[in-house]
Amino acid sequence: MGEAPAFIEDDLQKGFSNGFDLKSKDATPTVIGNKAYLIGGADDESIRVQVWDHSRGGWVNPTVLGTKPKPCKGHSAVPLNEGQILVIQKGTSLDDGVWFLEVDTQYVREQRKILGTEVVAWSKGVKGNAEKPVVISGPSGVGKGTLISMLMKEFPSMFGFSVSHTTRAPRNMEKDSIHYHFTERSVMENDIKDGKFLEFASVHGNLYGTSVEAVEVVADAGKRCILDIDVQGARSVRASSLEAIFIFVSPPSMEELEKRLRARGTETEEQILKRLRNAQAEMEQGKSSGIFDHILYNDNLEECYENLKELLGLDGNVTATPKSSPYGVDLPLDLSISKIDQKIIIKRGSPELKTATKNLIVLDLSTLKGGAPGRTRGLNVYAIDSLSDELNGFNQLS
């Protein structure tokens, strides 16, 4: 696994002798398919990635998407079968040091088509799984925000709100980074191009979007993420790799919707009329598009809230989801790595050293979920005393 085909080895030699600058002694190419990936050296305060393009016979600087790992004192790279390279950073903690570089996953292939360039994407490895996010949609003024506030107030340790970006101006009581990240259009458009958004849409004349980070920070805090987004956004999330529960909130009538929007008093007459016009289309799409798992009627607020809790399984005695515990393990500088099926064995010390007890850490990759541009969740990490019989016969990788 991971051996360079002969043509690549020749090309790599050519590349190096042609003056390619290996900035880090750890920068050893990893081969997947007919490409070689050179990970190493610092670039813009993150680890640099270059791709050997056989057809061009030269190194290419790819578009690098996702949250990038910070430079470290060294790393080990292990090619995985799923178009990913596992990168374990030396001299860092296990909860900061496990990364996946996606080089040929579905997400990367899609982005390559969209951007028309070579693309790779980073995804941080995270222990444990988060509960499915909840996407709440519905026409403006139906009561989505009101229902979400009630849920967050009753279950503060269980739910976290995905703070969207928007180009609209803040309302009187709205605070930046709490209600929205209020953003310049040009900044948001650039961030969209850089793949930082899970979804975005033009809504009532402004740009709104959910950044990958907005959803991931909630899950990292061990909470279930709630997204308040329009129907276009819900459709995009449905088409993405994020598994979520989709709820459409419907008003009892258009007259009642108008009454609520006007009573809220946050929009101008022109904006109210625009929102009501858009509500017609949203109602049709919400009820017939097949995007939504549930439709909630918000006539009586208390009843609607009880129904929301019921469909989220919160109607009985509930306890908060425990926060995932940190790994509490440091990755030494002199680690070596082996792979057996879906398990990565990290050993302190050089490969030649006999394994001391408690010096082996196992990363079980068999239950991974998610991936770039967000986190790769579901890492199972544990320590073992020694390699048991089932672990014998593994190949030393680095």
Ligand SMILES: Nc1ncnc2c1ncn2[C@@H]1O[C@H](COP(=O)(O)OP(=O)(O)OP(=O)(O)O)[C@@H](O)[C@H]1O
């Ligand atoms: N069941 C209800 N009966 C009467 N008024 C309601 C009900 N639910 C919400 N409201 C009121 O309707 C107004 C609009 O609610 P809210 O701001 O939560 O809507 P929204 O769907 O989040 O709107 P937007 O999409 O524009 O953010 C608020 O003043 C709220 O207090």
Ligand SMILES: Nc1nc2c(ncn2[C@@H]2O[C@H](COP(=O)(O)O)[C@@H](O)[C@H]2O)c(=O)[nH]1
């Ligand atoms: N597609 C997205 N829609 C979003 C997002 N955040 C909010 N919204 C929707 O916009 C309208 C208007 O919101 P308002 O705060 O200006 O009243 C509403 O329907 C929201 O659900 C987002 O990130 N993406």
